[in-house]
Amino acid sequence: AQTVTQSQPEMSVQEAETVTLSCTYDTSESDYYLFWYKQPPSRQMILVIRQEAYKQQNATENRFSVNFQKAAKSFSLKISDSQLGDAAMYFCAYRTGVSTGKLIFGQGTTLQVKP
């Protein structure tokens, strides 16, 4: 069975600085997708960034980028120029490439942004 592990329960960053959130996963599959979701306090979860396992190029979305290391089964999220609005719970998620679309989430990392 696939598992997702986020080993940092809490992280903090100074506004305008860069922070990296870690995620590792375990799978025997070669075809899968990885996601980072953001869940602000009392607000709904939104997709931050997505990575297809068959793509070697790391995904980027504005200030958000990932470091995807397939052999190491590592998928970290880098947030550049951190803003107060980035404060949230961040979840790493795995999805198999076959027909099921269910997401397997990590435990989450709470990010605090200090002004």
Add this chain to the structure above:
Amino acid sequence: DTGVSQDPRHKITKRGQNVTFRCDPISEHNRLYWYRQTLGQGPEFLTYFQNEAQLEKSRLLSDRFSAERPKGSFSTLEIQRTEQGDSAMYLCASSFRLAGGRTDTQYFGPGTRLTVL
């Protein structure tokens, strides 16, 4: 698009009572997912529908849980004889997957927070 909506947002019930939650997906989305999230944890998959067909159920979905998606539109999740361990946030997500497609993006609703006393 108005996004995924869920009703109610909060539900407090006594142990042993039945509760029902509703999820309205984004219009035209053919897939609908239910997840459960306990405090400080990541969401856990419960079940999903492709149109009106329920294609997968988690082992977390005991016999007390039932989900429906009549006509492939909104979905309901019912919990019978609630227990204190059912207290959690119940999240709904929807997506559109093309026939033969490989991927889709799930859009989440705000969730229904259930408290069982």
